[in-house]
Amino acid sequence: MKIWAAISWYSAGPLITTNGQINASDYVDILSNRVYTMVHMLIPNNDAIIHNDNSPMHIARSVQSRFEEHKQALQHLPWPTESPALNIIEPLWSVVV
Secondary structure: EEEEEOOOOOOHHHOOEEEOOOHHHHHHHHHHHHHHHHHHOOOOOOEEEEEEEHHHHHOOOOHHHHHOOOOOOOOEEEOOOOOOOOOOOOHHHHHOO
């Protein structure tokens, strides 16, 4: 099982769970059907930033196109390959799983 989660200054978002490996198509579906709605709910002033590592599904053209389409509501933070996990959600994973 894979878990996708989000936090903001204002609150935490719901956990999104999936079974098995997630590919770029699955990730675009999660972005389209869950994440953008959640962002509008959690961050009402449209200044959200999403952070991904550089896994293949995160850097796929279809995913990057989706980020480009929604750049007004959700900025994508570029992240160098093999850089340390400085995402603010990292310390919370031990509580979630």
